[in-house]
Amino acid sequence: MSILEVSGLSAGYDGGFVVHDVSLAVEAGEFVAILGRNGSGKSTLIKAVQNLLGNVHGQVLCGGEDVFRMGPRRVAAKIAYVPQMAEPVFEYAVEEIVLMGRFARQGRFEKSSAGDAAAVAEAMRLTDVAGMREKRLSQLSGGERQRVFIARALAQDTPLLLLDEPSSHLDISYQVEIYGILKGLQKDKGKAVVVAEHNVNLAAAYARRLVFLKDGGIAAEGTPAETVTAANVLAIFGADVDIRPNTRSGLPEISLAGGRVDE
């Protein structure tokens, strides 16, 4: 069953639509990557499907329910979101940040419950941040911070995770670590994971299905083997590259020729 069904969605900001007439379905437990250049509408799409944008047209169903008719609390119980990395304000401790993921499940005057504590502990265990619960975000590295934000999304306890460029400012070891965690959540916890990503190789290595956006519309869609082709990369990213199978996984990846030595 589809957990997310997007049909004829156009979305944008005050200035007009950025995403045009996108239709897309995400199955429960599926790992999907949305790819495209900067400004192609990846972030806009990720935000629009969880009703964060004012200017939308079309329909988005989450678990069969119309997202655009849901209040924030209801959406937060179904969809968790890890935005592009932002600088933290005020000195919240890691555990306090993760607990914020429980907001939609707490009454306003209630103290946090045993259920909240259990969900927070489990989320911190899965992302390996339990050892730094007392630390402030400002004391953490970029990769650790991102793990904290993923833990916060996990504490929301939703069947669907949306992540916007989860590893874009991280060096390669953290990229592999973050994607490893996401893959584990999908395989072991049955979460549907949707990432916006500009790194094609990274996406092809972890996601089962790739959706390429160009100028706010879907330009290609399918498995890595079907979509990561030299023709697609040229048409969508405007880059002339070679595609080769990865020697270990056999998945296609972009290989750059660079300047030739004999030239």
Add this chain to the structure above:
Amino acid sequence: MSRKTGRRLFWAVSMFLCLAGFLLSLLLGPVRTTPGDLARFIQNPDRVRAAIFIDLRLSRAVLAFLVGAALALSGAILQGYFRNPMADPFVVGVSSGASLGAVLATALGFEAAVFGFSGPGLLAFLFGLGIVSIVYALSLRRGGFKIETILLTGIAAGALASALTTFFLFMRSDSYDQAVFWLLGSFQLAEWGQAATIAPWVVLCLLASVWLARDMDLLALGDETAQALGSPVRRVRKAFLVMSALLAALSVAVSGIIGFVGLVVPHWVRLLIGPGHRTLFVASALAGGTFLLYCDLLARNLLPAELPIGVITAAVGAPFFIYLLHKKR
């Protein structure tokens, strides 16, 4: 020091200081009184001592506490609202706007009471709300909350409002004293009626801010993230904007502009007990009330003549403000 220890220490120390402050306020004043006098009065009340202890000193102490609590709570709200520890009703210009409103109402003879608000109180609220809304809109337009925009807009709006306030006061030519009252603040005119007017509103705002405290925590992560986590961001922002203006206006209407309380107090409190807004709001109110109680004690006992209380709070707050600016760079 861990936050838990810090928290315990904070509550113990501020409770003690608060009680001690009230006691000192009862004992100190132009008429010499001893603890013995107070004890005798409590056992056996008489009219003369009642006038001194209850009507003059206690009313003033209670009013100073309420105003301090309101200003510190308003500051804590504005700091969360603008995601910036340098916001405060005075810095953002709300207090100056409120004082302009109050003076204008008096100048126009608009004194009628609406919903328990005097005319000056009502106009003070509307002008304060107007200024904070302008600062909010301008700082949003320049993309996110740039502290430069907030501070510069607030300072400019505040300076303009203060100039207009002074202009209206001097038009009526009665009042150098009045100008000092509105621009630097004082509890010289304190009476029970004023305390009774603002007390319910301060309590109401405190309850409402605790009710929305978790939403404020989420706002620290950014508006989109806050909404994605389940907070109705637009409504929450409106509620907090109204509360911050209301609290500042209530304070200004009874005691003029008292600067920097809302800046310094929440900052200290956050250092001791952490940034979680549920405790921060309550603790700021308690600490702010206590802080202003002592400032008022200084204002009326430091020199033979009474000082405007804004002089004391600025002497403490302005250097602190400069220190914060310096630390930011």
